[in-house]
Amino acid sequence: MLPVFRRRPRYSIGSKLTLIIGAVFGLYLLSVTVIGYVMYSQYRGFSTLASSHFDRAMTAAELTRDAETIAAEVFEMLVSSERSINAGNRRAENLASIYQATRQRLDAVDASDVVDDQTRAELDRWQQPFFSSLERLDTRLAAEQSLQAAHLNRIDELFLLLQQLPPVATTASLPAADQRFVGHALAALSYAAAALSAERPGQIARLHGACQQQLQQLAALSLVSKDFIELRKRLNRTLPSIFTSRRPLLQHGRATLATARQTRVLAQKLTSTTFNYHLQLKAAAQQAITVHQRMIRRSLFGLLLASLALITITVGAVVYIRRAIVLRINRLSAAMHAHQQGHDGPIPCEGHDEISLMGSTFAVFVEARRQAEQQLEQANLHLQQMNAELHRLSEIDxxxxxxxxxxxxxxxxxxxxxxxxxxxxxxxxxxxxxxxxxxxxxxxxxxxxxxxxxxxxxxxxxxxxxxxxxxxxxxxxxxxxxxxxxxxxxxxxxxxxxxxxxxxxxxxxxxxxxxxxxxxxxxxxxxxxxxxxxxxxxxxxxxxxxxxxxxxxxxxxxxxxxxxxxxxxxx
The missing domain is CATH 3.30.70.270 (Reverse transcriptase/Diguanylate cyclase domain)
Structure with a gap:
């Protein structure tokens, strides 16, 4: 008896596949939307960090660096042995201009309540005295530079006077008065030269007294050479002025050092205040970064859950498609191939979808073919028997x-x-x-x-x-x-x-x-x-x-x- 054809299934494979693909694609779109929203939130967070917190922190760090650079320049001017001839004052002035420009930019970007008013007041408190002290230091360095220039001129004069004296090796051929003149002149010049590098007033006074004694002895000598007479006059004019100019220079240098020390102290206070300002902005930026990192962790966790859900649904869909469709189609194909090769075997007909309908339909054709083959075989057998009987009858009387x-x-x-x-x-x-x-x-x-x-x-x-x-x-x-x-x-x-x-x-x-x-x-x-x-x-x-x-x-x-x-x- 032939199998009965089944009715068309209510829920077809196409409907199931459409539902599965729609669910997976919908979840994929939802995941893409969530990922896009998270990325947009991250973008906004990073923009906030870059435009406000990070920019303020970097500007404050730049301000701190400028203050420290100015303090370093002041310290360099303090320890420099030739501070009156270097360009330290101009560098400090340039750095001060940079500092003021940085402070103005910081005030422009810092419109939040991150830094307290006390820190801003401290910064304003030390800023103006520091720049005033820096201006005074610049004035004193300018004056000291003028004194240093005059001091260098006197050194040049001493060198010229020394060149006018005959070499020591040739003094033996000179008269006794000239020989004594050369000795006293060299001694006076050496005392004056020592005074140029003396740092204490008492030392300058002793050197001045020794130089005066040598000049008095020179005045007591009866000279014949016109050159020595002219040189003695120049020594009497030049050497006393060296001692008189050295004391103001030392006094001015001490005043400059005092001003520089005061500027350095103010620079340190300004640097400390600026650094505190930077620390507060840095702490605010760090707190914003911490909040942003927490948000990133939550976002990553949500993305992980969404990815796991998508992977689970995708794997489930693949497994379902493989078990409910692919494997059944493979079994039905193998059964069809076996029947095509002439091997009998069961035909999968379980289920209530198109595959089971195809299996049932194929089973109907297989059964019909089997019955037809049986009928054909019986007909062939009958025909063979008839042929054998006819053959026998044709050969048997x-x-x-x-x-x-x-x-x-x-x-x-x-x-x-x-x-x-x-x-x-x-x-x-x-x-x-x-x-x-x-x-x-x-x-x-x-x-x-x-x-x-x-x-x-x-x-x-x-x-x-x-x-x-x-x-x-x-x-x-x-x-x-x-x-x-x-x-x-x-x-x-x-x-x-x-x-x-x-x-x-x-x-x-x-x-x-x-x-x-x-x-x-x-x-x-x-x-x-x-x-x-x-x-x-x-x-x-x-x-x-x-x-x-x-x-x-x-x-x-x-x-x-x-x-x-x-x-x-x-x-």
């Missing part, structure tokens, strides 16, 4: 149920070729029922048919070897094909055939002994290429004719010289 003439001719040709190939003897017996026409006339055709049948079966019953055959040759004549039998063996078989027919005890008043008998004619030959089947049949037929001529109910055989010899008779 319908009346006697033994081989007919056609079958005999086919078998005779095959046996002849075999005997020719193997050079084995081939025996042949022709049989004829004695007085059969008279039997028919007296007992009727039905009795005649019965007689033919019983005689044929009696003849067939005496053949026990494979290859032996008895056939109805025509009318009441029969022919026996006996492969492998010589003429003597054929004669022995003929006697058995005669007795078998007589033992039937079929009444026949027309025959001798009032029983149905047969006459036999036999021949045997080892075939050669020159022999013919017809000649063997002809010789057996001539022997049969001889048996009938000699009184019937006997066997005659054909010898090699084609003479017929009777070897049997009635019993």
């Amino acid at each position: 319908e009346l006697t149920r033994i081989a007919n003439r056609r079958r005999f001719d086919q078998h005779m040709a095959s046996v002849w070729r075999r005997a020719l190939r193997e050079q084995s003897p081939l025996g042949l017996i022709m049989a004829d029922i004695d007085f059969f026409k008279r039997f028919n006339d007296e007992y009727g055709h039905q009795a005649g048919d019965e007689c033919l049948y019983r005689v044929a079966q009696a003849l067939a019953g005496e053949l026990h070897r494979e290859g032996d055959m008895v056939a109805r040759y025509g009318g009441e004549e029969f022919i026996l094909l006996l492969p492998g039998l010589s003429l003597a063996q054929t004669e022995k078989l003929a006697r058995r055939l005669l007795r078998a027919v007589r033992s039937l005890q079929i009444p026949n008043d027309q025959a001798e002994g009032h029983m149905v008998t047969i006459s036999l004619g036999g021949a045997s030959v080892v075939p050669t290429t020159h022999d013919r089947i017809e000649s063997l049949v002809s010789r057996a037929d001539q022997a049969l004719y001889a048996a009938k001529s000699r009184g019937r109910n006997r066997f005659c055989s054909a010898v090699a010289d084609d003479q017929n010899v009777m070897v049997g008779g009635t019993t």
